Amino acid sequence: MLEYKKLKEDFPLLGKEIKGKKIIYFDSACMSLKPKQVIEAMNEYYFEYPACSGRSSHRLGEIVTKKIKEARQIISKFINAEEREIIFLRNTTEAINLIANSFNFKEGDIVLTSDKEHNSNLIPWQILARKKGISHIIIRTSEDGIIDLEDYQEQVKGAKLVSIVYTSNLDGVSMPVKKIIKIAHENGALVLLDAAQSAANQRIDVKDLDVDFLAFSGHKLLGPTGTGVLYGKLNELEKLDSFLVGGNTVDYSTYTDYKMLNVPEKFEAGLQDYAGIIGLGKAIGYLESIGFNEIQEQEQKLNKYITEELIKLPKIKIIGPIDYSLRSSIISFYIEGVDMHQVATMLEEMSGIMIRAGQHCVHSWFNDRKIKNSARISLYFYNTMTEAEELIRSLNKIIKIL
């Protein structure tokens, strides 16, 4: 059972007020709040050992090298991977771009995605289609937010890569990724999972999934901004060319030649965000200490209540399945003819409730369906039932005037 008092101590923002209204934060799908342990770990780096990792042999350098190694260990254990299979990047977007630019694509190679990908998992393939002539095929999702597996089975034949969202930031629906990966492998395709929304809310076991590549961001799972991870099977990573090269990616260089370092260093060009990586390690440690069972239990409890109350309200349409249990921690909804920015702003003005409104970087999905935008409530374990009740109370008032 989560102890809110303890959480309030750990998360400095909880219980704070802006303009006399207590902050109710329902935008964790965009950015999670940070526990003070993470902030302190980052501060510790800057105060105690603000040096380079893996390059400087002095004592401060050694401390940083050790801390980064520890963070890599924590993260590899977090998803059941090997240490060398963890590449530190800035975010999920950079990880997907790394694959798109390092993979040996040739003209005509097929890349499959779903129809509700974040721009980060859509634009890189559109650019490759223009630049290299790859074939980018989009698999439609049904009303329940899951891709049509029959269509997928047909389309995946001859595909080189399936790059698909694990849990959608649009509706919170998780794809049947194990099945998708199995089918892809049976057809000789590799799979890249965009796990930006999944890693914060569910246990990911890359070995169990047998996924080839997986990307997630630190800022959605209590970690610092500007931190992201790309997991890749070692043998697959070794086949990839480096995307960004330079400092710390080569063993040596001459005026005419160079020798690249091994995985993961060859993908981690330039000076890394050491404070961020250390903070990310701490965030994952914190997440583990809470436990995904507790996290999911709280999210589901709140999602159930909010969903059940939302469907009682007139005009509101929930994106994705009505069944809250299929939607992780996200509730996206819209009202025909209403700009949902208005609803979001009114919630904040009225009760200090912060949600996100817009197209959530899934413009393609909204444009295809001619839906202007949606309001997205995204929950995390630090949200409470009192907050959820306040949300519903406020929405009830707002709906009356729309």
Place this chain on the structure above:
Amino acid sequence: MFCVLALIIFSILGIFSATHRELAKEALDCVFRRVTFRPCNTGFKEKLKSRILVRLLNRSTGLARIFNKYFEILSWIFFVLMVGSTFWVVKGGYNYYMYGSCNGLNQSGFCAFDPKGENNKVTDISQQCGVVEKKEENVTLKNIDLSTFPTKNIGAKDTVVLVGCYECDYTRKAYPDIQKLIKDKKTNYIFAHYPAKEDTNYLSEVGYCVYKEYGDKFWAFNDYLFTVDKVEIYQPEYIKMILENFKFDVKKINDCINDPVTKSVVDMQVGQLRKTHLYGTPTVFINGEALVGPKPYRVYKSMLNKFIIF
């Protein structure tokens, strides 16, 4: 339309507040997008609309609903009202600069003539104030004979006629500015005494006779009458003393005053002035255009200038 409205309001408020300056920038972005035929997707309108809605919602759901439903129409109404009020403000500013009154030429509301001290309205001499305010468009020098009034700088390009009363505070206020104007611009200048109160009737005759007998020496005498305590100029003894101080022959002046011809000339002068339809003092005619009541110096000057400020 809301963005345009917001831009105007926040630009004005932005002069005093940094927060509003930011909002003005957002509004400008929105307006710029609109005029370049792009969608205004900044969320600015929704943000402000929502803030207003929440405030209304806290008071009345019905009011908030109406505001939400008719938001665009209300924006238009406020926009039109704003354009209207802006026009009147600008016009008022222009009028103030040009005519010394926000209401425009001769709409200053200054008291010009007030025999009974009631309402500062204008009446004919010896009569009660009028209830209806008179219009300055009718005040004209057309077909008016000014040949018997004191005149100087004859032959100058511009002509200034001051119709004033020695006892009228407003004439006394305007008088120095008119003198400065005459001096600076070397205009033809005609002074006509119009007795705003009966007490000063005889000063018309005194003035006429001084000018008739002593010519240009009249002007110094005239200046003096506008500077002395106005209570004293009611008293003939005091005037006699002034005449003596100016070394005028009092007997000669008195003989002139008692001459029936003088009486008829002064009556004719008042008659001519009445024909101008003037309704108060001071009335200043600059090249024939009438200004009733005292105006700032710039107003007099601007009427002689080709451009407003030169």
